[in-house]
Amino acid sequence: MLDHLKNADCLDYAQKIGDRRWLKIVHGHCAALHARQGHYSCRMYAARPNVCHVVEAGSRECLDARRRRGIS
Numbered sequence: 001m002l003d004h005l006k007n008a009d010c011l012d013y014a015q016k017i018g019d020r021r022w023l024k025i026v027h028g029h030c031a032a033l034h035a036r037q038g039h040y041s042c043r044m045y046a047a048r049p050n051v052c053h054v055v056e057a058g059s060r061e062c063l064d065a066r067r068r069r070g071i072s
């Protein structure tokens, strides 16, 4: 959840459903994911939600989630 977001830039990557904010999914991935020439970064890294702190990139949980969404 992104209820902590206040920065207008970060709000571009969130949508409000009910009384909560969630990451937008665009083209099958998080709207905050920035991909350029094979390099990936987060456009809201400092304000990313807790799950992004907990799930390590490339970990089993990360790869399972990517597989479920057809990303890898």
Ligand code: SF4
Residues within 6 Å of the ligand: 023, 030, 031, 032, 033, 034, 041, 042, 043, 044, 045, 048, 049, 052
């Ligand atoms: S770290 Fe989280 S907020 Fe940032 S691009 Fe990845 S999924 Fe989106």
